Amino acid sequence: MQFSADQDFAKQLDLEDPLRRFRDEFYLPAGKDGKPLIYFAGNSLGLMPKSAREVVDEELDDWAKLGVDAHLDAKTPWYTYQEPLREPTARIVGAKPAEVICMNSLTVNLHLMMATFYRPTTSRFKILMEDPAFPSDTYAIKTQIRHHKLDPKDALVLASPRNGEFTVRTDDIVDLIEKNRDTLAIVWIAGVNFFTGQLFDMPRITKAAQKHGIIVGFDLAHAAGNVPLSMHDWNVDFAVWCTYKYLNAGPGAVAGAYLHDRHATNTKLPRLAGWFGNDPNTRFKLHLEPEFVPVASADAWQVSNPPIFSMAPLRASLAIFDAAGGMKTTRDKSLKLTGYLEFLLSQLGSKRFTVITPDEPSARGCQLSILAQENPKELFKELLAAGVKCDFREPNVIRVAPTPLYNTFEDVWRFAQILNQHP
Numbered sequence: 202m203q204f205s206a207d208q209d210f211a212k213q214l215d216l217e218d219p220l221r222r223f224r225d226e227f228y229l230p231a232g233k234d235g236k237p238l239i240y241f242a243g244n245s246l247g248l249m250p251k252s253a254r255e256v257v258d259e260e261l262d263d264w265a266k267l268g269v270d271a272h273l274d275a276k277t278p279w280y281t282y283q284e285p286l287r288e289p290t291a292r293i294v295g296a297k298p299a300e301v302i303c304m305n306s307l308t309v310n311l312h313l314m315m316a317t318f319y320r321p322t323t324s325r326f327k328i329l330m331e332d333p334a335f336p337s338d339t340y341a342i343k344t345q346i347r348h349h350k351l352d353p354k355d356a357l358v359l360a361s362p363r364n365g366e367f368t369v370r371t372d373d374i375v376d377l378i379e380k381n382r383d384t385l386a387i388v389w390i391a392g393v394n395f396f397t398g399q400l401f402d403m404p405r406i407t408k409a410a411q412k413h414g415i416i417v418g419f420d421l422a423h424a425a426g427n428v429p430l431s432m433h434d435w436n437v438d439f440a441v442w443c444t445y446k447y448l449n450a451g452p453g454a455v456a457g458a459y460l461h462d463r464h465a466t467n468t469k470l471p472r473l474a475g476w477f478g479n480d481p482n483t484r485f486k487l488h489l490e491p492e493f494v495p496v497a498s499a500d501a502w503q504v505s506n507p508p509i510f511s512m513a514p515l516r517a518s519l520a521i522f523d524a525a526g527g528m529k530t531t532r533d534k535s536l537k538l539t540g541y542l543e544f545l546l547s548q549l550g551s552k553r554f555t556v557i558t559p560d561e562p563s564a565r566g567c568q569l570s571i572l573a574q575e576n577p578k579e580l581f582k583e584l585l586a587a588g589v590k591c592d593f594r595e596p597n598v599i600r601v602a603p604t605p606l607y608n609t610f611e612d613v614w615r616f617a618q619i620l621n622q623h624p
């Protein structure tokens with residue numbers, strides 16, 4: 202696509218944008234001047250869908266009116282609250298409905314998945330991760346290794362960028378898998394890296410590892426709601442994600458988990474269980490049923506009863522994704538939006554700003570990570586003062602994530618103007 206750096210061009214793209222009406226479905230935080238911020242922080246906390254209030258209010262009303270009876274008699278019964286989330290969630294990650302479950306938070310779900318899949322033996326005990334990984338993942342994986350009385354020094358394999366590079370080459374990941382083909386138990390990598398915005402080649406990594414009997418899981422925190430995913434068709438073993446980033450479900454909202462159906466239906470797998478993973482037919486025999494009977498689906502990993510108030514906004518948010526036409530449609534706009542941002546940055550010159558995110562659109566989502574060569578901290582302050590909401594990672598990287606549902610081409614244009622004014 203041919204881009205142009207003038208404002209009218211940005212305005213024209215907004216006029217032609219088939220998703221432009223969705224901006225109005227979100228509350229846009231305003232700056233001191235009362236004007237909407239240029240909100241590029243959807244990779245940290247997505248904006249609030251206006252419809253979320255209605256859905257949460259409905260649950261509060263049902264609680265007030267029905268008390269305990271709301272478990273079965275609420276408009277959306279609480280006992281099965283995971284059900285209305287199932288199909289829209291499956292569409293987001295590209296899974297069969299029975300392969301996904303909304304529960305807990307991301308890191309908790311990672312531990313639950315590791316309880317099932319990380320069964321180290323004397324020969325197979327290593328876990329491969331990308332570097333840098335999100336700290337919560339690093340802590341979870343290292344403590345999992347120690348939990349099995351092993352040492353991360355021996356058991357953790359890191360795939361790092363080469364000297365002078367910022368992102369990890371898929372070839373290097375595949376080489377590491379080959380090198381450790383007999384000792385790796387699990388490959389655990391982000392779908393999209395939180396720091397660089399790199400979108401990993403999930404199908405290729407999955408094939409390379411599974412060829413040697415290695416289990417493959419992906420952290421989709423920065424991928425779900427950002428890029429189209431095909432967990433089932435890529436044959437991925439398991440995945441977890443949060444819903445408060447690109448999925449706009451609100452702070453600490455319920456997370457998700459996926460298990461390929463060969464695992465989801467395998468009731469013999471080891472797991473950490475709770476009553477909501479039990480067969481609903483015997484669940485309410487309570488103390489009369491001391492043996493855990495897992496449901497033959499991803500629900501078997503559900504430990505507790507559903508947290509209604511952290512799930513309600515997700516219903517509202519997923520409905521917007523469906524109304525917008527799903528991930529294919531949002532990705533189409535996202536490619537243009539981020540492509541436009543990249544184009545404008547390239548006009549400013551690479552001496553001042555280096556984008557460390559891959560320039561190949563198929564190797565990134567909506568986020569660009571911009572390394573500011575000159576006075577990065579001052580620049581970040583200037584951005585904040587000018588009404589841009591983005592974030593800063595020490596020592597010099599500014600992460601910006603224009604999202605297709607509520608950002609405009611003019612947001613991107615104005616952001617580039619502000620960068621250009623930076624001395």
Ligand SMILES: *Cc1c(COP(=O)(O)O)cnc(C)c1O
Nearest residue numbers: 306307308335337395420422443
């Ligand atoms: C955001 C994020 C998390 C957050 O974990 P929570 O358990 O939701 O607090 C974990 N891992 C990655 C890769 C993330 O991007």
